Amino acid sequence: MKIEFYLNSHLVVVDVDPMQSLLHTLRGTMSHTATKEGCGEGECGACSVLFNGRLVNACMMPISQVQGGDVMTLEGLRQTEKGQCVINALLEAKGVQCGFCTPGMVLALYALLEADPNPTELAIRTAISGNLCRCTGYGMIVEAAKIAAEKGEGLW
Template sequence: MSEIKFLLNGGNISVNIDPTMRLLDVLRDILGLTGPKEGCGEGECGACSVLVDHKLVNSCIMPAGNVAGHEVLTIEGFSGEMRYKKLADAFAGAGAVQCGFCTPGMILAAEALLNKVPHPDESQIRRAISGNLCRCTGYNMIVQAIRTAAREGAGLW
Protein backbone atom coordinates (compact mmCIF):
# COMPACT_ATOMS: atom_id res chain seq x y z
CA MET A 1 0.00 0.00 0.00
CA SER A 2 1.15 3.51 -0.83
CA GLU A 3 -0.19 6.97 -0.31
CA ILE A 4 -1.09 8.40 -3.72
CA LYS A 5 -1.71 12.15 -3.89
CA PHE A 6 -3.24 13.84 -6.91
CA LEU A 7 -5.64 16.57 -7.95
CA LEU A 8 -9.13 15.22 -8.63
CA ASN A 9 -11.82 17.46 -10.08
CA GLY A 10 -10.07 20.51 -8.67
CA GLY A 11 -9.45 19.17 -5.17
CA ASN A 12 -6.48 17.50 -3.52
CA ILE A 13 -6.89 13.78 -2.95
CA SER A 14 -4.82 11.35 -0.93
CA VAL A 15 -5.61 7.63 -1.02
CA ASN A 16 -3.76 4.74 0.57
CA ILE A 17 -3.91 2.02 -2.09
CA ASP A 18 -1.93 -0.55 -4.00
CA PRO A 19 -0.44 1.67 -6.75
CA THR A 20 -1.09 -1.06 -9.34
CA MET A 21 -4.84 -0.87 -8.70
CA ARG A 22 -6.74 0.36 -11.75
CA LEU A 23 -7.60 4.05 -11.68
CA LEU A 24 -11.16 3.10 -12.64
CA ASP A 25 -11.54 1.02 -9.48
CA VAL A 26 -10.15 3.80 -7.30
CA LEU A 27 -12.53 6.34 -8.84
CA ARG A 28 -15.63 4.14 -8.67
CA ASP A 29 -15.12 1.88 -5.65
CA ILE A 30 -13.09 4.04 -3.30
CA LEU A 31 -14.06 7.58 -4.27
CA GLY A 32 -17.66 6.91 -5.38
CA LEU A 33 -17.39 8.55 -8.81
CA THR A 34 -19.58 6.49 -11.12
CA GLY A 35 -19.29 8.59 -14.29
CA PRO A 36 -16.40 6.48 -15.62
CA LYS A 37 -17.93 3.12 -16.53
CA GLU A 38 -16.56 -0.40 -16.73
CA GLY A 39 -17.06 -1.37 -20.34
CA CYS A 40 -14.53 -3.67 -21.93
CA GLY A 41 -11.87 -3.54 -19.20
CA GLU A 42 -9.20 -3.54 -21.93
CA GLY A 43 -8.94 0.10 -22.98
CA GLU A 44 -10.91 -0.40 -26.19
CA CYS A 45 -14.33 1.15 -25.61
CA GLY A 46 -13.75 4.50 -23.86
CA ALA A 47 -16.57 4.11 -21.33
CA CYS A 48 -14.02 4.63 -18.56
CA SER A 49 -12.47 7.76 -20.11
CA VAL A 50 -11.13 10.50 -17.87
CA LEU A 51 -8.74 13.36 -18.49
CA VAL A 52 -5.29 13.22 -16.92
CA ASP A 53 -3.50 16.53 -17.33
CA HIS A 54 -6.07 17.36 -20.05
CA LYS A 55 -5.25 14.17 -22.00
CA LEU A 56 -7.92 11.54 -22.61
CA VAL A 57 -7.03 8.21 -20.98
CA ASN A 58 -8.76 4.90 -20.37
CA SER A 59 -8.88 4.57 -16.60
CA CYS A 60 -9.48 0.80 -16.84
CA ILE A 61 -5.90 0.20 -17.97
CA MET A 62 -4.12 2.95 -16.05
CA PRO A 63 -2.51 2.03 -12.74
CA ALA A 64 -3.68 4.51 -10.12
CA GLY A 65 -0.09 5.09 -9.04
CA ASN A 66 0.54 6.73 -12.41
CA VAL A 67 -1.64 9.72 -11.49
CA ALA A 68 0.42 10.67 -8.44
CA GLY A 69 1.13 14.39 -8.71
CA HIS A 70 -1.16 14.80 -11.73
CA GLU A 71 -4.58 16.31 -12.38
CA VAL A 72 -7.51 13.96 -13.01
CA LEU A 73 -10.84 15.21 -14.32
CA THR A 74 -13.92 13.01 -14.42
CA ILE A 75 -17.31 13.85 -15.88
CA GLU A 76 -18.47 14.71 -12.34
CA GLY A 77 -15.81 17.41 -12.06
CA PHE A 78 -16.34 18.66 -15.58
CA SER A 79 -20.13 18.89 -15.25
CA GLY A 80 -19.91 22.18 -13.38
CA GLU A 81 -18.10 23.93 -16.24
CA MET A 82 -19.76 26.11 -18.90
CA ARG A 83 -17.91 24.05 -21.54
CA TYR A 84 -19.71 20.97 -20.24
CA LYS A 85 -23.06 22.75 -20.56
CA LYS A 86 -22.32 23.66 -24.19
CA LEU A 87 -21.34 20.07 -24.98
CA ALA A 88 -24.26 18.51 -23.08
CA ASP A 89 -26.76 20.86 -24.73
CA ALA A 90 -25.27 20.13 -28.16
CA PHE A 91 -25.39 16.36 -27.55
CA ALA A 92 -29.03 16.59 -26.46
CA GLY A 93 -29.95 18.89 -29.34
CA ALA A 94 -28.35 16.64 -31.95
CA GLY A 95 -29.96 13.50 -30.57
CA ALA A 96 -26.49 12.21 -29.70
CA VAL A 97 -27.59 10.64 -26.40
CA GLN A 98 -29.69 7.52 -26.03
CA CYS A 99 -28.72 5.04 -23.31
CA GLY A 100 -26.03 7.42 -21.99
CA PHE A 101 -23.45 4.72 -21.17
CA CYS A 102 -20.85 6.16 -23.56
CA THR A 103 -21.82 9.81 -23.12
CA PRO A 104 -19.43 10.76 -20.29
CA GLY A 105 -16.47 9.37 -22.23
CA MET A 106 -17.63 10.99 -25.47
CA ILE A 107 -18.03 14.37 -23.79
CA LEU A 108 -14.58 14.13 -22.22
CA ALA A 109 -13.12 13.10 -25.60
CA ALA A 110 -14.77 16.18 -27.11
CA GLU A 111 -13.38 18.37 -24.31
CA ALA A 112 -9.86 17.01 -24.88
CA LEU A 113 -10.17 17.72 -28.61
CA LEU A 114 -11.65 21.20 -28.27
CA ASN A 115 -8.94 22.20 -25.80
CA LYS A 116 -6.37 21.46 -28.50
CA VAL A 117 -8.38 22.35 -31.61
CA PRO A 118 -11.21 24.81 -30.87
CA HIS A 119 -12.59 24.61 -34.43
CA PRO A 120 -12.05 21.01 -35.57
CA ASP A 121 -13.07 19.63 -38.92
CA GLU A 122 -15.01 16.38 -39.25
CA SER A 123 -11.94 14.18 -39.63
CA GLN A 124 -10.38 15.65 -36.48
CA ILE A 125 -13.59 15.01 -34.55
CA ARG A 126 -13.86 11.43 -35.82
CA ARG A 127 -10.23 10.78 -34.92
CA ALA A 128 -10.71 12.26 -31.42
CA ILE A 129 -13.70 10.03 -30.63
CA SER A 130 -12.34 6.95 -32.39
CA GLY A 131 -11.42 5.30 -29.08
CA ASN A 132 -14.96 5.66 -27.74
CA LEU A 133 -17.61 3.17 -28.80
CA CYS A 134 -21.31 3.96 -29.06
CA ARG A 135 -23.80 1.23 -29.79
CA CYS A 136 -27.01 3.26 -29.67
CA THR A 137 -26.73 6.71 -31.13
CA GLY A 138 -24.50 6.54 -34.14
CA TYR A 139 -21.48 8.64 -34.73
CA ASN A 140 -22.96 11.15 -37.19
CA MET A 141 -25.07 12.73 -34.45
CA ILE A 142 -22.11 12.78 -32.05
CA VAL A 143 -19.91 14.45 -34.67
CA GLN A 144 -22.66 17.00 -35.31
CA ALA A 145 -22.98 17.66 -31.57
CA ILE A 146 -19.26 18.36 -31.24
CA ARG A 147 -19.29 20.65 -34.28
CA THR A 148 -22.26 22.54 -32.81
CA ALA A 149 -20.60 22.88 -29.40
CA ALA A 150 -17.41 24.17 -31.04
CA ARG A 151 -19.38 26.74 -33.03
CA GLU A 152 -21.72 27.85 -30.23
CA GLY A 153 -19.04 27.75 -27.56
CA ALA A 154 -16.57 29.85 -29.53
CA GLY A 155 -14.22 31.46 -27.05
CA LEU A 156 -14.72 28.83 -24.35
CA TRP A 157 -11.97 26.59 -25.67
Protein backbone atom coordinates in the same frame (compact mmCIF):
# COMPACT_ATOMS: atom_id res chain seq x y z
CA MET B 1 0.10 2.82 -0.65
CA LYS B 2 -0.97 6.42 -0.16
CA ILE B 3 -1.58 8.21 -3.44
CA GLU B 4 -2.14 11.94 -3.56
CA PHE B 5 -3.54 13.64 -6.63
CA TYR B 6 -5.90 16.33 -7.80
CA LEU B 7 -9.39 15.13 -8.69
CA ASN B 8 -11.50 17.80 -10.38
CA SER B 9 -9.23 20.49 -8.88
CA HIS B 10 -9.46 19.13 -5.32
CA LEU B 11 -6.47 17.51 -3.62
CA VAL B 12 -7.38 13.95 -2.57
CA VAL B 13 -5.51 11.12 -0.86
CA VAL B 14 -6.37 7.43 -1.22
CA ASP B 15 -4.76 4.43 0.43
CA VAL B 16 -4.99 1.58 -2.08
CA ASP B 17 -3.11 -1.19 -3.88
CA PRO B 18 -0.77 0.73 -6.22
CA MET B 19 -1.75 -1.56 -9.09
CA GLN B 20 -5.46 -0.88 -8.70
CA SER B 21 -6.67 0.99 -11.76
CA LEU B 22 -7.60 4.64 -11.69
CA LEU B 23 -11.06 3.52 -12.85
CA HIS B 24 -11.63 1.19 -9.91
CA THR B 25 -10.22 3.79 -7.55
CA LEU B 26 -12.66 6.38 -8.85
CA ARG B 27 -15.71 4.13 -8.94
CA GLY B 28 -15.02 1.72 -6.08
CA THR B 29 -12.81 3.48 -3.56
CA MET B 30 -14.09 7.01 -4.09
CA SER B 31 -17.70 6.42 -5.23
CA HIS B 32 -17.25 8.70 -8.23
CA THR B 33 -19.38 6.70 -10.62
CA ALA B 34 -19.81 9.07 -13.58
CA THR B 35 -16.85 7.37 -15.27
CA LYS B 36 -18.13 4.08 -16.71
CA GLU B 37 -16.59 0.65 -17.01
CA GLY B 38 -17.17 -1.02 -20.36
CA CYS B 39 -14.58 -3.47 -21.62
CA GLY B 40 -12.06 -2.98 -18.82
CA GLU B 41 -9.22 -3.51 -21.28
CA GLY B 42 -8.62 -0.27 -23.11
CA GLU B 43 -10.88 -0.88 -26.11
CA CYS B 44 -14.13 1.05 -25.61
CA GLY B 45 -13.31 4.46 -24.12
CA ALA B 46 -16.24 4.36 -21.66
CA CYS B 47 -13.75 5.06 -18.87
CA SER B 48 -12.15 8.11 -20.56
CA VAL B 49 -10.89 10.81 -18.20
CA LEU B 50 -8.38 13.59 -18.57
CA PHE B 51 -5.02 13.02 -16.91
CA ASN B 52 -2.81 16.10 -16.90
CA GLY B 53 -5.01 17.43 -19.70
CA ARG B 54 -4.67 14.33 -21.88
CA LEU B 55 -7.46 11.86 -22.68
CA VAL B 56 -6.67 8.45 -21.16
CA ASN B 57 -8.47 5.18 -20.46
CA ALA B 58 -8.76 5.04 -16.68
CA CYS B 59 -9.11 1.24 -16.77
CA MET B 60 -5.56 0.95 -18.10
CA MET B 61 -3.86 3.31 -15.68
CA PRO B 62 -2.54 1.95 -12.37
CA ILE B 63 -3.30 4.42 -9.60
CA SER B 64 0.42 4.61 -8.75
CA GLN B 65 0.95 6.46 -12.04
CA VAL B 66 -1.53 9.11 -10.96
CA GLN B 67 0.61 10.22 -7.99
CA GLY B 68 0.89 14.03 -8.02
CA GLY B 69 -1.17 14.34 -11.19
CA ASP B 70 -4.37 16.04 -12.17
CA VAL B 71 -7.48 14.00 -13.06
CA MET B 72 -10.68 15.41 -14.47
CA THR B 73 -13.87 13.36 -14.73
CA LEU B 74 -17.38 14.19 -15.84
CA GLU B 75 -18.25 15.13 -12.23
CA GLY B 76 -15.83 18.04 -12.48
CA LEU B 77 -16.23 18.90 -16.14
CA ARG B 78 -19.99 19.29 -15.93
CA GLN B 79 -19.49 22.10 -13.40
CA THR B 80 -17.70 24.17 -16.04
CA GLU B 81 -19.07 26.32 -18.85
CA LYS B 82 -17.16 24.30 -21.44
CA GLY B 83 -18.42 21.03 -20.02
CA GLN B 84 -21.99 22.31 -20.12
CA CYS B 85 -21.47 23.48 -23.70
CA VAL B 86 -20.52 19.93 -24.76
CA ILE B 87 -23.32 18.30 -22.76
CA ASN B 88 -25.94 20.68 -24.16
CA ALA B 89 -24.68 20.08 -27.69
CA LEU B 90 -24.96 16.31 -27.21
CA LEU B 91 -28.53 16.72 -25.96
CA GLU B 92 -29.44 19.07 -28.82
CA ALA B 93 -28.03 16.71 -31.45
CA LYS B 94 -29.70 13.71 -29.75
CA GLY B 95 -26.24 12.22 -29.29
CA VAL B 96 -27.30 10.64 -26.00
CA GLN B 97 -29.36 7.47 -26.20
CA CYS B 98 -28.59 4.78 -23.60
CA GLY B 99 -25.97 7.16 -22.23
CA PHE B 100 -23.36 4.56 -21.39
CA CYS B 101 -20.71 6.03 -23.67
CA THR B 102 -21.70 9.61 -22.86
CA PRO B 103 -19.30 10.43 -20.00
CA GLY B 104 -16.36 9.28 -22.10
CA MET B 105 -17.70 11.09 -25.17
CA VAL B 106 -18.05 14.35 -23.25
CA LEU B 107 -14.42 14.10 -22.15
CA ALA B 108 -13.27 13.19 -25.67
CA LEU B 109 -15.16 16.08 -27.29
CA TYR B 110 -13.92 18.49 -24.63
CA ALA B 111 -10.30 17.38 -25.23
CA LEU B 112 -10.80 17.80 -28.98
CA LEU B 113 -12.28 21.30 -28.75
CA GLU B 114 -9.62 22.44 -26.30
CA ALA B 115 -6.98 21.44 -28.85
CA ASP B 116 -8.91 22.43 -31.98
CA PRO B 117 -11.84 24.86 -31.56
CA ASN B 118 -12.95 24.44 -35.19
CA PRO B 119 -12.42 20.79 -36.00
CA THR B 120 -13.13 19.26 -39.37
CA GLU B 121 -15.45 16.26 -39.56
CA LEU B 122 -12.38 14.06 -40.03
CA ALA B 123 -10.77 15.54 -36.91
CA ILE B 124 -13.98 14.91 -34.93
CA ARG B 125 -14.26 11.32 -36.11
CA THR B 126 -10.58 10.75 -35.35
CA ALA B 127 -10.95 12.28 -31.86
CA ILE B 128 -13.81 9.91 -30.95
CA SER B 129 -12.34 6.87 -32.67
CA GLY B 130 -11.36 5.40 -29.30
CA ASN B 131 -14.87 5.82 -27.88
CA LEU B 132 -17.37 3.17 -28.91
CA CYS B 133 -21.09 3.94 -29.11
CA ARG B 134 -23.56 1.15 -29.84
CA CYS B 135 -26.62 3.38 -30.17
CA THR B 136 -26.15 6.52 -32.22
CA GLY B 137 -24.17 5.46 -35.28
CA TYR B 138 -21.84 8.37 -34.42
CA GLY B 139 -23.48 10.88 -36.78
CA MET B 140 -25.33 12.62 -33.94
CA ILE B 141 -22.16 12.80 -31.87
CA VAL B 142 -20.26 14.34 -34.79
CA GLU B 143 -23.12 16.83 -35.11
CA ALA B 144 -22.85 17.57 -31.38
CA ALA B 145 -19.16 18.40 -31.77
CA LYS B 146 -20.03 20.85 -34.56
CA ILE B 147 -22.76 22.45 -32.41
CA ALA B 148 -20.41 22.74 -29.42
CA ALA B 149 -17.77 24.38 -31.63
CA GLU B 150 -20.30 26.82 -33.07
CA LYS B 151 -22.19 27.67 -29.87
CA GLY B 152 -19.00 27.77 -27.84
CA GLU B 153 -17.30 30.19 -30.19
CA GLY B 154 -15.04 32.38 -28.06
CA LEU B 155 -15.21 29.84 -25.24
CA TRP B 156 -12.67 27.43 -26.68
